[in-house]
Amino acid sequence: MATRIDLNPVTRxxxxxxxxxxVEGGRVREAWCGGLxxxxxxxxxxxxxPEDAPYLTARVCGICSTAHAVAAALALExxxxxxxxxxxxxxxxxxxxxxLLQNHIRHLHIMALPDFVPGLxxxxxxxxxxxxxxxxxxxxxxRKHHEAAVAASRQxxxxxxxxAGRIPHHRTIMPxxxxxxxxxDRILRFRQLLDRVYAFIRDRLVPGIQELGELYPDYYQLxxxxxxxxxxxxxxxxxxxxxxxxxxxxxxxGRWEKxxxxxxxxxxxxxxxxxxxxxRRALDGRPQPAxxxxxxxxxxxxxxxxxxxQPMEGGPLARLWLKGFYRRGVSVLDRLMARALETKxxxxxxxxxxxxxxxxxxxxxxxxxxRRAEGIGLTGAMxxxxxxxxxxxxxxxxxxxxxxxxxxxxxxxxNEGRRGPAEEALLGTPVRDPHFPVELGRVYRSFDPCxxxxxxxxxxxxxxxxxxxxxxx
Amino acid sequence: MSRxxxxxxxxxxxxxxxxxxxxxxxxxxxxxxxxxxVLAASAAKPPVIWLELGSCTGDSCSFxxxxxxxxxxxxxxxxxxxxxxxIMAAQGTLAEKAIEDTIKxxxxxxxxxxxxxxxxxxxxxxxxxxxxxxxxKEVSANALVVIALGTCSAYGGIPGxxxxxxxxxxxMDLIDRNKVINLPGCxxxxxxxxxxxxxxxxxxxxxxxxxxxxxxxxGQTIHDNCPRRSAFDEGRYVEQFGQAEVDRDYCLxxxxxxxxxxxxxxxxxRWNSGKNWCIGAGAPCIGCVxxxxxxxxxxxxxxxxxxxxxxxxxxxxxxxxVGAVVGAATAIGIAAHAVGAAAKGKLGRADEAEKxxxxxxxx
Numbered sequence: 001m002a003t004r005i006d007l008n009p010v011t012r013x014x015x016x017x018x019x020x021x022x023v024e025g026g027r028v029r030e031a032w033c034g035g036l037x038x039x040x041x042x043x044x045x046x047x048x049x050p051e052d053a054p055y056l057t058a059r060v061c062g063i064c065s066t067a068h069a070v071a072a073a074l075a076l077e078x079x080x081x082x083x084x085x086x087x088x089x090x091x092x093x094x095x096x097x098x099x100l101l102q103n104h105i106r107h108l109h110i111m112a113l114p115d116f117v118p119g120l121x122x123x124x125x126x127x128x129x130x131x132x133x134x135x136x137x138x139x140x141x142x143r144k145h146h147e148a149a150v151a152a153s154r155q156x157x158x159x160x161x162x163x164a165g166r167i168p169h170h171r172t173i174m175p176x177x178x179x180x181x182x183x184x185d186r187i188l189r190f191r192q193l194l195d196r197v198y199a200f201i202r203d204r205l206v207p208g209i210q211e212l213g214e215l216y217p218d219y220y221q222l223x224x225x226x227x228x229x230x231x232x233x234x235x236x237x238x239x240x241x242x243x244x245x246x247x248x249x250x251x252x253x254g255r256w257e258k259x260x261x262x263x264x265x266x267x268x269x270x271x272x273x274x275x276x277x278x279x280r281r282a283l284d285g286r287p288q289p290a291x292x293x294x295x296x297x298x299x300x301x302x303x304x305x306x307x308x309x310q311p312m313e314g315g316p317l318a319r320l321w322l323k324g325f326y327r328r329g330v331s332v333l334d335r336l337m338a339r340a341l342e343t344k345x346x347x348x349x350x351x352x353x354x355x356x357x358x359x360x361x362x363x364x365x366x367x368x369x370x371r372r373a374e375g376i377g378l379t380g381a382m383x384x385x386x387x388x389x390x391x392x393x394x395x396x397x398x399x400x401x402x403x404x405x406x407x408x409x410x411x412x413x414x415n416e417g418r419r420g421p422a423e424e425a426l427l428g429t430p431v432r433d434p435h436f437p438v439e440l441g442r443v444y445r446s447f448d449p450c451x452x453x454x455x456x457x458x459x460x461x462x463x464x465x466x467x468x469x470x471x472x473x
Numbered sequence: 474m475s476r477x478x479x480x481x482x483x484x485x486x487x488x489x490x491x492x493x494x495x496x497x498x499x500x501x502x503x504x505x506x507x508x509x510x511v512l513a514a515s516a517a518k519p520p521v522i523w524l525e526l527g528s529c530t531g532d533s534c535s536f537x538x539x540x541x542x543x544x545x546x547x548x549x550x551x552x553x554x555x556x557x558x559x560i561m562a563a564q565g566t567l568a569e570k571a572i573e574d575t576i577k578x579x580x581x582x583x584x585x586x587x588x589x590x591x592x593x594x595x596x597x598x599x600x601x602x603x604x605x606x607x608x609x610k611e612v613s614a615n616a617l618v619v620i621a622l623g624t625c626s627a628y629g630g631i632p633g634x635x636x637x638x639x640x641x642x643x644x645m646d647l648i649d650r651n652k653v654i655n656l657p658g659c660x661x662x663x664x665x666x667x668x669x670x671x672x673x674x675x676x677x678x679x680x681x682x683x684x685x686x687x688x689x690x691x692g693q694t695i696h697d698n699c700p701r702r703s704a705f706d707e708g709r710y711v712e713q714f715g716q717a718e719v720d721r722d723y724c725l726x727x728x729x730x731x732x733x734x735x736x737x738x739x740x741x742x743r744w745n746s747g748k749n750w751c752i753g754a755g756a757p758c759i760g761c762v763x764x765x766x767x768x769x770x771x772x773x774x775x776x777x778x779x780x781x782x783x784x785x786x787x788x789x790x791x792x793x794x795v796g797a798v799v800g801a802a803t804a805i806g807i808a809a810h811a812v813g814a815a816a817k818g819k820l821g822r823a824d825e826a827e828k829x830x831x832x833x834x835x836x
Binding site: 037039040041043044047048049051052055056059060061062063065106110150153154157158160161162163164165166167168169171172174176177179180181183189272362363364365366 | 527528529530531532533534535537538539540590592596597598630631632634635636637638639659660713714715719720744745746748749750751752753754755756759761767771772773774775
């Protein structure tokens with residue numbers, strides 16, 4: 001007989017989401033992931049000046065705000081081409097890179113590790129029981145790392161602020177480049193902070209996750225799914241100077257192919273939208289489907305994006321896989337390991353971008369809003385592929401669409417009933433104690449889920465009766 | 474862990490932190506020992522429940538950037554944050570018990586921090602099957618003070634921008650207004666929260682303006698304290714982004730700076746451990762702390778209408794008095810465009826689009 005566990009919402013993540021699973025014989029038999037917050041950014045952007053988009057869309061997410069800014073700027077540059085000076089390209093890379101370091105350090109230490117290491121509490125009480133396998137000495141080490149991580153993530157944001165004014169929610173990324181240029185004192189300050197953050201990544205972050213792999217080797221098996229990955233180019237170089245750090249590409253069942261945007265569709269069979277139109281091609285400039293809150297089968301505000309009809313996973317593992325840098329497997333620990341290794345790789349690359357800056361040269365080319373145009377901006381973001389589509393009419397935004405990384409990773413079922421990537425990964429997860437399902441959190445959080453916040457958990461029996469109710473912190 | 478942690482902190486770092494709090498409150502150095510005493514006294518440690526509602530988590534993220542080494546941990550532990558949906562380590566019954574015990578056993582003593590908008594349209598923001606506004610009302614009922622952290626919870630912010638799809642409402646319109654302190658900002662500065670809570674501990678409720686903002690933080694315009702102010706007065710303006718003049722601290726008013734109508738201590742406080750701030754990086758202020766943000770402030774890079782004549786400035790007063798002054802003396806340029814922008818709603822939207830689009834901001 002199946003037990004149903006409903007985690008609503010899940011804590012230690014950005015944004016509101018829910019996981020529901022059915023457990024039979026101690027393992028997850030069925031899983032649903034839903035996003036529970038609707039803010040309607042695409043509607044709010046209508047009628048506004050296009051130049052406001054890089055700033056307004058940053059608010060889609062407070063922990064990866066610069067990725068949205070970059071995608072919006074790229075979309076506007078696609079709509080009305082302008083050559084971004086080399087300084088502008090490097091500065092955007094440095095700002096996005098610093099924000100990525102911040103994100104990955106905070107995700108691994110504040111969101112993910114407390115599932116494996118007891119007592120990592122920045123706020124409130126900490127769990128002390130559960131499947132914890134560390135010696136008190138090891139726990140003490142991780143606690144020291146935890147404090148260092150809080151400092152390192154703060155310093156990563158200070159780096160970004162050097163060129164972005166302040167962060168979260170940058171003030172300088174614009175179509176055409178970056179408002180604030182490089183001078184020797186700013187470069188020096190940035191480098192000094194980067195030295196400190198890099199030392200933390202090299203000496204503590206990466207070894208810490210490697211050690212976790214030795215303690216929890218079974219998590220190299222759990223949370224697995226087919227190797228279907230999608231990435232958009234991330235950290236470009238100035239025109240004519242070579243490939244981006246992370247190339248665009250799709251992997252379906254292990255086979256690489258170039259990204260073809262026409263193959264991206266969005267299904268809304270299980271989302272709270274009016275589905276009279278059926279399957280929709282994404283990024284085609286058509287208006288959003290109407291909201292349909294009363295739909296019986298729907299369980300998410302997130303739509304179900306698919307590539308060639310396949311659910312695709314994005315994020316550090318996808319990027320390192322496509323780059324050929326890490327291909328050990330697809331699991332909870334592979335995702336965490338890839339995130340740690342990517343943090344180190346990006347930090348190393350940042351030294352090169354910093355060296356390429358030219359004080360005294362421009363960092364932005366003024367951009368003019370076109371009377372009528374459309375554009376697409378694609379970038380890798382912290383959690384995976386990010387797409388912004390803009391349509392401009394009469395110099396104002398007449399249409400805007402965003403497909404976020406978490407829409408890919410945490411998508412609900414599609415029109416054919418195929419599960420989203422996180423739903424796939426949850427299948428087969430052992431749950432020892434339904435009242436304390438730490439395993440679900442470990443699998444789900446390996447995606448660095450971003451939907452926001454916290455905590456209700458109902459345990460229901462097969463007939464749907466509530467047999468217990470717990471909160472997940 | 475909190476006590477341990479606190480005492481492990483180097484005394485020099487701790488006094489540095491207290492000094493930062495004193496500066497933020499506009500107190501003299503003499504008060505530092507008193508702040509240290511208050512922060513150290515466990516009896517004065519109020520429980521905090523941090524509710525994350527319809528948010529981007531930007532205010533939490535900003536709060537983690539609190540500076541002075543390990544200040545975040547110290548203050549958080551001193552404040553005894555019992556519950557924080559996005560960040561707390563606790564799972565299961567432990568977390569549930571923390572919030573329920575606080576509401577029940579410490580009625581009238583705990584502080585609620587609200588981050589994010591409160592949608593009132595059914596289904597637009599649900600936690601555990603409950604509407605966010607019901608959760609807010611339930612948790613706030615016994616609270617000593619409710620701090621609306623960030624522009625979203627204080628006034629609606631970007632999700633409340635036209636057409637306000639989720640019908641979001643300010644926290645102060647949904648619960649007892651007299652309990653609310655608004656700390657707007659997109660995001661809010663960590664020191665705004667730290668200094669406000671410290672004020673609560675030491676002296677009780679801080680002095681608030683009619684929008685329920687602490688006057689100590691939101692009492693003066695950005696323009697009044699702007700390091701580019703002399704350029705404004707002398708008529709040296711940045712005409713186009715990318716000009717060398719941006720680096721020479723020319724005034725950004727022609728690139729849409731909303732500093733003259735925006736009230737906050739950003740110029741003094743600066744951001745990210747004082748490393749920089751918007752205008753410091755050549756980016757015009759967009760008024761993200763304003764009750765009418767973003768509609769009254771956009772387009773962000775269009776010049777404020779009716780800009781005052783340089784030299785008339787020096788209007789050192791708070792947001793409330795400005796309204797009164799304006800009524801009496803509309804000749805004061807700075808104040809006049811404050812009213813102009815607010816009355817106009819979304820600055821120059823579609824009707825003026827064509828006219829404006831050719832202007833200098835995109836030249």
